[in-house]
Amino acid sequence: MKKAPENSPSVRELGEQGLLKRLQRFCPPEWVGDDAAAIAMTPSANRSLVVTTDMLVDGVHFSDRTTSAEDVGWRAAAANLSDLAAMGATPLAITVSLGLPGDTLVSWVEGVYTGMVSCLDRYQTAIAGGDVCKSPVNVISITAFGWVPTNRTIRRQNGKPGDAIVVTGVHGAGRAGLELLLHPETGNDWSEAETRELISAHQRPNPRLDVLPMLWEVMGEGGEIAGMDSSDGLADAIVQIARESGVGAIVDRAVIPLPPSLSQRVGEERAIEWALYGGEDFELVLGLPWTVAREFVKRLGNGAAIVGTLTKSTRVCLTDSTGAYADEVITQSLGFQHF
Amino acid sequence: MKKAPENSPSVRELGEQGLLKRLQRFCPPEWVGDDAAAIAMTPSANRSLVVTTDMLVDGVHFSDRTTSAEDVGWRAAAANLSDLAAMGATPLAITVSLGLPGDTLVSWVEGVYTGMVSCLDRYQTAIAGGDVCKSPVNVISITAFGWVPTNRTIRRQNGKPGDAIVVTGVHGAGRAGLELLLHPETGNDWSEAETRELISAHQRPNPRLDVLPMLWEVMGEGGEIAGMDSSDGLADAIVQIARESGVGAIVDRAVIPLPPSLSQRVGEERAIEWALYGGEDFELVLGLPWTVAREFVKRLGNGAAIVGTLTKSTRVCLTDSTGAYADEVITQSLGFQHF
Numbered sequence: 001m002k003k004a005p006e007n008s009p010s011v012r013e014l015g016e017q018g019l020l021k022r023l024q025r026f027c028p029p030e031w032v033g034d035d036a037a038a039i040a041m042t043p044s045a046n047r048s049l050v051v052t053t054d055m056l057v058d059g060v061h062f063s064d065r066t067t068s069a070e071d072v073g074w075r076a077a078a079a080n081l082s083d084l085a086a087m088g089a090t091p092l093a094i095t096v097s098l099g100l101p102g103d104t105l106v107s108w109v110e111g112v113y114t115g116m117v118s119c120l121d122r123y124q125t126a127i128a129g130g131d132v133c134k135s136p137v138n139v140i141s142i143t144a145f146g147w148v149p150t151n152r153t154i155r156r157q158n159g160k161p162g163d164a165i166v167v168t169g170v171h172g173a174g175r176a177g178l179e180l181l182l183h184p185e186t187g188n189d190w191s192e193a194e195t196r197e198l199i200s201a202h203q204r205p206n207p208r209l210d211v212l213p214m215l216w217e218v219m220g221e222g223g224e225i226a227g228m229d230s231s232d233g234l235a236d237a238i239v240q241i242a243r244e245s246g247v248g249a250i251v252d253r254a255v256i257p258l259p260p261s262l263s264q265r266v267g268e269e270r271a272i273e274w275a276l277y278g279g280e281d282f283e284l285v286l287g288l289p290w291t292v293a294r295e296f297v298k299r300l301g302n303g304a305a306i307v308g309t310l311t312k313s314t315r316v317c318l319t320d321s322t323g324a325y326a327d328e329v330i331t332q333s334l335g336f337q338h339f
Numbered sequence: 340m341k342k343a344p345e346n347s348p349s350v351r352e353l354g355e356q357g358l359l360k361r362l363q364r365f366c367p368p369e370w371v372g373d374d375a376a377a378i379a380m381t382p383s384a385n386r387s388l389v390v391t392t393d394m395l396v397d398g399v400h401f402s403d404r405t406t407s408a409e410d411v412g413w414r415a416a417a418a419n420l421s422d423l424a425a426m427g428a429t430p431l432a433i434t435v436s437l438g439l440p441g442d443t444l445v446s447w448v449e450g451v452y453t454g455m456v457s458c459l460d461r462y463q464t465a466i467a468g469g470d471v472c473k474s475p476v477n478v479i480s481i482t483a484f485g486w487v488p489t490n491r492t493i494r495r496q497n498g499k500p501g502d503a504i505v506v507t508g509v510h511g512a513g514r515a516g517l518e519l520l521l522h523p524e525t526g527n528d529w530s531e532a533e534t535r536e537l538i539s540a541h542q543r544p545n546p547r548l549d550v551l552p553m554l555w556e557v558m559g560e561g562g563e564i565a566g567m568d569s570s571d572g573l574a575d576a577i578v579q580i581a582r583e584s585g586v587g588a589i590v591d592r593a594v595i596p597l598p599p600s601l602s603q604r605v606g607e608e609r610a611i612e613w614a615l616y617g618g619e620d621f622e623l624v625l626g627l628p629w630t631v632a633r634e635f636v637k638r639l640g641n642g643a644a645i646v647g648t649l650t651k652s653t654r655v656c657l658t659d660s661t662g663a664y665a666d667e668v669i670t671q672s673l674g675f676q677h678f
Contacts, residue, residue, distance in 0.1 A: 016678055033495055033583055047380060048380060049377070049388070052375030052468065053434040053436050053482060057474040087377055092388070100678070129391070135399065135478065139438055141480035150379060157373075229374055244372055339439070
């Protein structure tokens with residue numbers, strides 16, 4: 001990442017003030033130049049402020065092999081906006097802190113910002129400021145904040161036995177895209193369009209902020225919404241919702257929406273494994289009353305599906321309505337663990 | 340920092356889920372367990388949301404020699420709250436992201452959180468969530484949120500020629516405390532109380548949120564407030580306010596409030612140098628109309644002073660009303676530079 005072909009100064013050569021000045025171009029001018037950014041608010045009753053934060057470390061969360069600077073920026077912004085979407089919140093702004101070794105190229109830093117802003121622009125969101133500092137390794141810390149009508153707050157703990165489990169799109173695409181980047185030979189006999197779409201799912205994931213207005217419309221005035229995003233995998237999302245709500249779940253592996261032809265390409269078993277445990281899909285996983293769920297899925301089209309039901313048990317059980325696979329219990333221990 | 344005497348597991352031994360569970364004890368339970376925290380707001384017209392963020396890196400911003408885990412946490416929280424105070428904002432919450440090597444002791448992480456919460460508790464503020472991830476070096480990233488009545492927003496650019504430059508307390512104490520920690524022999528013939536107070540100024544600085552209600556009362560309905568905090572030094576604060584406001588300043592070195600007896604202990608020249616360039620003092624530096632400034636300083640007492648005036652020039656000039664020192668021009672180039 002540090003050896004970009006273009007002739008860029010390093011951050012040490014540019015200095016802190018020079019770097020900050022360059023990066024300020026990416027921020028709305030009214031938020032620049034103070035100890036903090038002051039964001040004028042339209043007052044409105046019954047709204048909650050929603051905040052989420054994420055840290056990404058070079059060599060742990062991103063690397064040269066799979067991720068350009070622009071993609072690092074896009075993915076970092078998308079992951080945080082997805083956490084807002086997972087709460088039902090509309091984004092307002094993000095802050096960005098960067099820890100940088102002196103020899104990091106300014107072009108890399110600007111690439112990260114360019115990627116972030118490309119993603120944020122789609123959701124009318126901006127960078128409200130940040131910090132740059134010296135560090136032995138590139139570190140990116142993002143905090144995103146947004147608003148949610150308090151009675152529309154999506155929470156993991158809101159699940160009720162009998163709720164339908166809805167996914168807003170296909171799963172496994174992010175993991176498949178990563179595989180194609182790490183092992184390009186995997187895609188030797190795939191069509192270019194297939195390859196491109198899966199790689200794009202990995203490099204440029206879209207937070208599902210777009211589904212919220214539709215969800216509210218379908219919900220009408222009714223009830224609480226359970227849910228989270230599937231950035232750590234579909235299985236993890238369902239287990240977390242079940243655990244936080246004190247319920248169980250039955251999920252039908254036969255109806256989990258996969259990217260077109262993924263099962264043919266890598267085999268059914270592997271495709272489902274990637275969908276359940278691969279992560280990086282940034283879809284929403286919601287617990288909704290069945291009538292709401294059916295209407296919502298119909299309107300969403302395009303990969304959205306009801307994949308199961310929340311139950312009175314406390315086990316999360318993977319069944320197969322085609323009868324090809326035996327039932328399995330899903331536990332969190334297969335999920336992602338750092339350190 | 341990693342070799343604490345007590346028998347603590349490392350973060351690798353505890354694992355991510357175990358660590359998160361331990362850290363959740365430090366957060367209000369209603370903000371735990373989702374993709375983000377939803378903070379219920381009291382709606383009110385004409386308020387702005389204020390956000391600020393800071394990254395601290397082991398070996399760059401803190402080290403074993405001068406800073407315990409608790410002090411690292413306190414200082415990190417205080418610096419962010421001070422940035423809110425510098426905007427005139429009342430804090431609401433902070434988020435905390437930690438990048439940690441696997442061998443960092445859990446006791447160190449909990450020490451950092453304990454220090455943060457000790458500081459936050461004084462200002463009725465809490466941790467609204469965060470992230471922990473693997474990193475080759477300990478990294479702490481904090482984002483703080485607060486509210487300001489929009490017409491009370493303190494901004495660097497609000498300075499006007501003729502404004503009095505007010506400091507809310509003594510300067511140089513933070514730097515003197517650091518000196519005593521780095522070179523304890525410096526304090527051999529100082530009183531224990533002196534030493535303790537200066538070290539405490541360095542380890543446990545207090546953000547000046549307490550002065551805001553008094554400031555608003557003295558201001559009445561009147562005008563805009565110019566200012567920032569002096570965490571990068573008094574000179575830097577005055578230069579930044581002058582530059583952003585397109586004005587100059589005259590500062591009288593003879594009236595800059597110093598810690599009692601610091602001049603006798605280290606010499607006048609050095610004491611003033613620490614006050615101007617030492618940083619880490621976390622006082623507010625404000626540009627106010629003279630009548631307001633006089634009343635405000637009188638009410639503050641205890642080290643608060645009018646140290647100069649904003650001028651129509653664009654130079655920041657250090658004079659000496661006792662005549663002992665020649666005039667100097669202060670430029671930002673003496674300020675703190677990373678990388």
